[in-house]
Amino acid sequence: MSDPRTIHSLLDQYSDSHRNPTNELIHFVCVPLIMLSLLGFLWWLHPLVAIAAVAACLAYYWKLSRPFSAGMLVMALVMLGILAALPPMTVLPLCIAMFVLAWIGQFIGHMIEGKKPSFFDDLRFLLIGPLFVLSFLYRRFNLAY
Template sequence: MNATAQRPVDRWFASYSGDHVNETNQLIHVFAVPAILWTVVALLWCIPVFGTWVKSGMWAALAMFAAWMYYYKLSRPLGFGMLAIFIAMAWLTRWLEALLGLQNLFYLAVGVFVLAWIAQFIGHKIEGKKPSFLTDLTYLLIGPVWVLSKFYRKMGWRY
């Protein structure tokens, strides 16, 4: 076993990958996991913020920052990738709020959340294994960065 296999990120990915061997399940995850991540951002975005100097999105920003710190600690290259994703998701969410209003943003996020989780459970039914997060909630954070790592590998980028 080489030294890089000892990194915590590699251990997380090896374990997560063991629950996601089926190609159909992996494909479902490539679409459903980012959708679920966006819905969490959007739902947090919709939590009311009291006061006049802070706008909607503060709770989402705090959660994205906390998650980003976790990802950056796991892997700097993946951390920077997740930072770009979080910025894009915040921009998209802000744009959708301006376009739809906060209440309709909430309804959209709930709808996407439900559909994406249905897809996830269908994928795991095909896989024949339970979702990883049922054994450790940390896998809810690992899923998005695992999908990103697949993109990094496809591009030939180190993480």
């Protein structure tokens, strides 16, 4: 078996509970919404807190895969740009609603799948979920990761 810390091994483990096409589709929508809402919570505290969290996550992604870290940087910049464009008073209520609805979607997807979410076994998978979504885009455009 390959080293469990490699990106390919982590994605393989994550995909074991994400094979149902409906669950995958739900994840393609809900994982980015959860990311945006979490960044929004941090942004609401202070924009620098959100930026620091992005930097920490990007450092982890850099260790796993430089191409993925580049993709996640683009996603994070887009999300931070959205948050910066929102009226400050709307950030927290909007992010609470997104967070709750997206997690409901995730759990519905796992009920359809018939398997528990991966992060129940390993919290790292909370950071691998966005890479799982990004991996479909990379494969679609023949980008190595």
